[in-house]
Amino acid sequence: DFTTVYAIAKHGIAKRYLTDENKDIFPLAKLNLEINSLGCLECRPAFREAVISFLGSQAEELCGDCRRRLGTNPLRVFDCKVEKCGEIISRAPRLNSFICGDCRTHFEGVQEGLRLFGVPYRLNDQMVRGLDYYTRTTFEVTAEHLGAQNAVVGGGRYDHLVRDLGGPDIPGIGFAIGFERLISMIPESGEDAPQGPLLFIAALGEKAAERAFILGNRLRMNGVHVEMDYADRSLKSQMKRADRLRCAYALILGEREIQDNKALLRNMRESAQEEVCLDDLENTIMTLAR
Helix, strand or coil, X not given: XXXXXHHHHHCCCCHHHHCHHHCCCCCCCXXXXXXXXXXXXXCHHHXXXXXXXXXXXXXXXXXXXXXXXXXXXXXXXXXXXXXXHHHHHCCCCCHHXXXXXXXXXXXXXXXXXXXXXCCCCEECCCCCCCCCCCCCEEEEEEEHHHCCCCXXXXXXXXXXXXXXXXCCCCCEEEEEECHHHHXXXXXXXXXXXXXXXXXXXXXXXXXXXXXXXXXXXXXXXXXXXXXXXXXXXXXXXXXXXXXXXXXXXXXXXXXXXXXXXXXXXXXXXXXXEEXXXXXXXXHHHHHHHC
């Protein structure tokens, strides 16, 4: 599935922030997306036992925190920044040798989705994240100049957390952002804050949502502030949100519009709208952004 990919691309952890061609956005930092798969509840126990066996034989060389973690949550040892522990961890078993076929296929799908949307990434088989409810994909965005504590965004997928909290057994995804670290990377500027997004894409139907997501991602790569709905709400609800966000324009795209190769572009401030050919849509929006 593309749940993880959607979250990464939607919230700006995308090409425009992670490549040198747009380094003006964070001129003091080079950001990198790092991903890993922690497997599932079926394949992780074997890896856990292998890690305990390996690190147990090296316990006297580990720092106090790692010795404590070895008895509580051994995967957290991979988070240690102590140099001596890092040398030992570099020789430890790797989870990608233990994950089951389903988890391997899932992780390959996540990587294919990132490539599809043009999001560069690195594989980091030592990344485990700090909480043990994660399953399968985990990710971090790191800034090279921040040293050992270099993660500015971190998160992943969790399949059973909602169930464990008393809800239905449905998968989820979440992430945390280190705002202090992000703020420290942004140079001071005398520019005024933006008034609101340029465009809100109101998509109706699965095919329209897919087309809208790709369009929105392409526009964001070119510096356009775009928002859209991800909860399959009604057109009325989506337009209310566009108004609440103070978007300058709203693009209405449904199954019929895709079939007719056109979309409705509404000027939210003047309450006027026009039909735009889908083939010209990206150029039209880029013209409005100038």
